[in-house]
Amino acid sequence: MTAEPAGHVMWSPNPLRQRLADYTMEDVLGLPDDAPRVELRDGVMIVVPSPTYDHQDIAGLLWFWLRQHAPDGLRASMATGVALSLDTTFEPDVLLVDAEVAGKRHYSKAEKVILAVEVVSPGTKRRDRLEKPVEYAAAGIPHYWRIEQEPLHVFAYDLVGDSYTLVADSETELALSAPFDIKLPIREITP
Structure with a gap:
């Protein structure tokens, strides 16, 4: 029996684009609905922790x-x-x-x-x-x-x-x- 991936994979920033620091506000606005809340700092996406x-x-x-x-x-x-x-x-x-x-x-x-x-x-x-x-x-x-x-x-x-x-x-x-x-x-x- 083999295990198959189940369910949906959460979105995360592309590591290459993170290193290149080339994200823009348009990229943030275009994120999928299930993406975590992010801020952008000099082209790098920073995932914002969930508040209490x-x-x-x-x-x-x-x-x-x-x-x-x-x-x-x-x-x-x-x-x-x-x-x-x-x-x-x-x-x-x-x-x-x-x-x-x-x-x-x-x-x-x-x-x-x-x-x-x-x-x-x-x-x-x-x-x-x-x-x-x-x-x-x-x-x-x-x-x-x-x-x-x-x-x-x-x-x-x-x-x-x-x-x-x-x-x-x-x-x-x-x-x-x-x-x-x-x-x-x-x-x-x-x-």
């Missing part, structure tokens, strides 16, 4: 809070991407974008992003704390928030020159004057 329930609850509660409180002209979004260039895309946990961004799009251009938010998980610590802020700043995204989970703590940064400066952080209430007047009780985004 707490991670998703925090992102969802923040999205809902922003949707309720952001002024007209701004739109909160979850699990959508930012095109930093044709070969670099990120998928922040929550975005606040110009309301003109078309609802049928998966990516928005960096100049339409007002705020990018990353909820830090064990598998994303280095990227969320070190790599992504540098890339978001280089793309000119004016505000970046990093949310640490244990304990829940929000760090808010504003773009000053070509890098981010910490403007507020809190475990109780985040108070900011930009991108709009914000008084976010941290308990409202706590799972």
Whole structure:
């Protein structure tokens, strides 16, 4: 008796194309439906780890809070991407974008992003704390928030020159004057 392969084989990036670093945003948009979530960094596909329930609850509660409180002209979004260039895309946990961004799009251009938010998980610590802020700043995204989970703590940064400066952080209430007047009780985004 011989064993035959059964079932469907999951998609993974082509090793040769990974070495050549020649993937583009079009390749990501053309992935099959069963492909994992990926980001693109200088032409290399990076598989994004699946989030935990707490991670998703925090992102969802923040999205809902922003949707309720952001002024007209701004739109909160979850699990959508930012095109930093044709070969670099990120998928922040929550975005606040110009309301003109078309609802049928998966990516928005960096100049339409007002705020990018990353909820830090064990598998994303280095990227969320070190790599992504540098890339978001280089793309000119004016505000970046990093949310640490244990304990829940929000760090808010504003773009000053070509890098981010910490403007507020809190475990109780985040108070900011930009991108709009914000008084976010941290308990409202706590799972």
